[in-house]
Amino acid sequence: MAPAKPEFQWTRRHLLGLEELSKDEIVHILDLAQGFKQISTRSIKKAPALRGKVVVLLFFEPSTRTSMSFSLAAQRLSADVLEFHSESSSIRKGETLVDTARNIEAMGVDIFILRHPATGAPQLLSRSVNASVVNAGDGEHEHPTQGLLDLYTMREAKGRIEGLKVAIVGDIAHSRVARSNLWALTKLGAEVTFVGPPTQLPAGLAECGAKLAWDLDAVLPEMDVVNLLRIQAERQGKNSFPTIREYSRLFGMNAERLARCKKDVLVMHPGPINRGVEITSEVADGPNSAILQQVANGVAIRMAVMYLVAGARGK
Numbered sequence: 323m324a325p326a327k328p329e330f331q332w333t334r335r336h337l338l339g340l341e342e343l344s345k346d347e348i349v350h351i352l353d354l355a356q357g358f359k360q361i362s363t364r365s366i367k368k369a370p371a372l373r374g375k376v377v378v379l380l381f382f383e384p385s386t387r388t389s390m391s392f393s394l395a396a397q398r399l400s401a402d403v404l405e406f407h408s409e410s411s412s413i414r415k416g417e418t419l420v421d422t423a424r425n426i427e428a429m430g431v432d433i434f435i436l437r438h439p440a441t442g443a444p445q446l447l448s449r450s451v452n453a454s455v456v457n458a459g460d461g462e463h464e465h466p467t468q469g470l471l472d473l474y475t476m477r478e479a480k481g482r483i484e485g486l487k488v489a490i491v492g493d494i495a496h497s498r499v500a501r502s503n504l505w506a507l508t509k510l511g512a513e514v515t516f517v518g519p520p521t522q523l524p525a526g527l528a529e530c531g532a533k534l535a536w537d538l539d540a541v542l543p544e545m546d547v548v549n550l551l552r553i554q555a556e557r558q559g560k561n562s563f564p565t566i567r568e569y570s571r572l573f574g575m576n577a578e579r580l581a582r583c584k585k586d587v588l589v590m591h592p593g594p595i596n597r598g599v600e601i602t603s604e605v606a607d608g609p610n611s612a613i614l615q616q617v618a619n620g621v622a623i624r625m626a627v628m629y630l631v632a633g634a635r636g637k
């Protein structure tokens with residue numbers, strides 16, 4: 323008889339990226355989120371798990387999905403939530419990120435949720451405050467809760483992650499979503515193929531366990547999941563590709579391309595989508611699209627993450 327699996331002990335006070343997480347840690351978050359998802363189906367969508375805790379959303383870049391779902395997730399667990407908007411704050415008077423966070427922490431804070439254009443900003447913050455820090459997207463580095471909600475959505479739809487063939491399509495070079503997906507998917511046994519213009523496919527990613535491809539039509543028929551990325555215009559220099567129309571012709575998902583895929587292919591996109599560029603409305607709003615399920619699952623994933631880091635005693 324196999325020995326009983328010991329109770330999993332979560333020890334991380336911060337969630338900074340998926341690269342440093344083990345397979346067991348990732349699976350633990352997904353399993354916990356499955357339980358939290360039930361709360362969102364109740365008429366009273368509230369649980370007391372974070373009652374008395376204070377969560378601060380520190381966003382230095384625009385966001386709709388991530389900021390609102392962290393806020394909703396924290397409120398569903400009965401935490402108090404403060405929202406900080408950099409453009410209307412004393413950042414405008416020259417205050418640094420660390421000084422800003424330390425001053426807010428002095429009011430009594432348990433968890434900072436940080437989105438920042440600089441790679442490594444969450445790591446810096448985690449070394450500068452006593453509260454937990456959750457990375458809500460740092461530059462081109464990682465967007466760990468997006469990666470987790472993407473895996474959750476794949477597992478929910480396909481019943482497994484191991485063995486899935488996943489294409490991640492588009493502006494890989496500038497995508498923190500692509501990196502977080504890569505770390506988590508490969509740890510759980512999926513096969514990742516990055517597809518995009520050569521100017522947006524860093525060769526180093528092949529050494530991290532991904533296949534690289536330039537011809538979307540050639541790879542589509544064997545894929546279980548196609549995850550389309552937004553062109554990160556705000557992070558690109560000039561001339562990453564000739565024109566939007568050219569990009570859309572070569573890498574956009576449309577009905578014709580969907581017809582080349584497996585019948586049950588899952589089409590995903592982290593949002594915000596640019597209709598007619600990386601995906602047509604027909605596909606985005608069609609039966610293979612999991613885009614709104616991703617958003618719904620994001621709340622459960624963020625409930626699980628905040629619950630775990632708030633209760634951790636470790637590093």
Ligand code: CP
Nearest residue numbers: 385386387388592593
């Ligand atoms: N997927 C995502 O991060 O969306 P927002 O930028 O709207 O948060």
